[in-house]
Amino acid sequence: MNSIDTRTQILDAAQDLIQRLGVNAMSYQDISEAVGIRKAxxxxxxxxKDDLVAALLDRYHDYFLRLVDGIIAQPDxxxxxxxxxxxxxxxxxSSGNGDKACLYGMVGAELATLKHYLVDRVTAFYRDNEDRLVRILTQGKDSGEFGFAGDIRAMATSIFSLLEGGFLVARAHGGAAQYRAIVEQLMRLVKG
Amino acid sequence: MNSIDTRTQILDAAQDLIQRLGVNAMSYQDISEAVGIRKAxxxxxxxxKDDLVAALLDRYHDYFLRLVDGIIAQPDxxxxxxxxxxxxxxxxxSSGNGDKACLYGMVGAELATLKHYLVDRVTAFYRDNEDRLVRILTQGKDSGEFGFAGDIRAMATSIFSLLEGGFLVARAHGGAAQYRAIVEQLMRLVKG
DNA sequence: TCTTCTCTGCCTACTAGTAGGATGATGACA
DNA sequence: TGTCATCATCCTACTAGTAGGCAGAGAAGA
Known part of the structure; x- marks a missing residue:
């Protein structure tokens, strides 16, 4: 109904604000203005606010990992x-003006200001992503596509760190082009 | 004299708070309690607050790059x-309880909430670090120590992104041990 | 009527920042 | 040496603005 629409609008606006400004710089007043409803x-x-952030993290976690699992399931x-x-x-x-970061990257930076149950969600997201990367890397090792040195788990952790970091750095300096350059360099290193 | 001490104490406390909580979650009240002086x-x-953050970024930039240049100058x-x-x-x-991030990593995440002249300082820090990495990588390529694929600039950018990202990710999940594992993996990849 | 949703209007706590006074060290001068 | 003015430092006390959050009224559909 309309209530669901409003709820979604609130989540969308909050996510956009957090990806640009961070959790602490995002306020109910900002959301209020973006959506066009009163703060109350x-x-x-x-x-x-913690309820909102929790809902946001859950939604993004489900959305993102569904996409990842979809990629893995393909016969590519x-x-x-x-x-x-x-x-x-x-x-x-690229979705904004190049000023949006990964939601979990932003929240991860502000980790120490978050309630424990929100921190748990962040670590779960990191772990789940690394697990998916392990699967992709294992396939690549088995098929002979990837010949990188070192063990697969360490490589998965490194790739995830590289992407999260590349995201933040590119936003400050270099933009999407620099992010793509990092990805290309990563592909070369993975092939070994 | 005592005034310099106080000023340094304020900078130290502010840096500690920002590395844990971020710029926006750090308040003059927090510093006041940490140093033991009044907010005024x-x-x-x-x-x-912008004056304080600017002084902090300048101090850290000088301190960090002095160390880096010291490393590069050695005949290693x-x-x-x-x-x-x-x-x-x-x-x-490792300096705190594993809950401190790189100062510029934290500030980089909150980039969109900063005044332009602070943003400029962040991009300068990133650029200067990448330049230093280019020098180290060039030496390694010339000496035959490093055999990674791809061009040096892209590798330098990737390494810096990896370290900044690994920093943030390790803080949430894995800690210093995971950071060390990332570094070891990086060394393997660089050698090629 | 009951439920769902949004509103007005408010609260307390906290933010960065300001005005102006107290303290105490320094240095010039007689 | 004693006195006085200056200056740096830190203080108390305050401002305006904004934060998250709450109570309760009104609207509107089932």
Whole structure:
């Protein structure tokens, strides 16, 4: 109904604001102006800010990992899967004016200001992503596409760190073009 | 004298708070309690919060790049230089309770909430670090220590992104041990 | 009527920042 | 040496603005 629409609008606006400004710089007043409803009405849907952030993290987690699992399920080469995975991040970077970061990257930076149950969600997201990368890398090793040195788990962790970091750095300096250059360099290194 | 001490104490406290909580979550009240002086006294040394952040970024930039240049100036192998460079980041991670991030990583995440002249400082720090990495990588390529594929500039950007990202990710999940694992993986990839 | 949703109007806590006074060290001068 | 003015530092006390959040009224559909 209309209520669901409003709820979604609130989530969309909040996500956009967090990806640009961060959790602490995002306020109910900002959302209020973006959506066009009163501040108190947001509290009806999300009683506290933590409730809102939790809902946002859950939604993004489900959305993102569904896309990743969709990529993995395809009968493609490991290289194509890894490229598609990287392009998921790039899509976010390009979706705004190049000033949007990964939601979990932003929240991760402000980790120490978050309630424990929100921190748990962040670590779960990181872990789940690394697990998916392990699967892609394993396929690539088995098929002989990837010949990188070192063990697969360390490589998966490194790739995820590289993408999250590349995201933040590119936003400050270089933009989407620099992010793409990092991905290309990653592909070369993975092939070994 | 005592005034310099106070000023330094304020900078130290502010840096610690920003590395844990971020710029926006850090308040003059927090610094006041950490240093043991009144809030208005901080305004005497740093009239606005932007003045304080600017001084902090300048101090960290000078401090960090002095260390980096010291590493580069030594007659060591490129591998040792790169390892030492990576350990500079790790020292920060280990200095607290594993909850401190790179100052510029935190500020970079909150980039959109900053005044333009602070943004310029962040991009300058990133650029200067990438330049130093280019030098180390060039030495390694010339000496035959490093055999990675792709061009040096892209590799330098990737390494810096990896370290900044690895920093943030490790803080949430894995800690210093995971950061070290990322560095080891990086060394393997660089050698090619 | 009951439920769902959004509103007005308010609260307390906290933010950065300001005005102006107290303290205390320094240095010039007689 | 004693006195006085200056200056840096830190203080108390305050401002305006904004944060998250709450109570309760009104609207509107089932």
């Amino acid at each position: 009405s947001i509290h009806y849907h999300f009683p506290t 080469s490991a290289e194509i899967k890894l490229r598609r995975y990287c392009s998921l991040f790039e899509a976010t970077l | 006294s901080i305004h005497y040394h740093f009239p606005t 192998s490129a591998e040792i230089k790169l390892r030492r460079y990576c350990s500079l980041f790790e020292a920060t991670l």
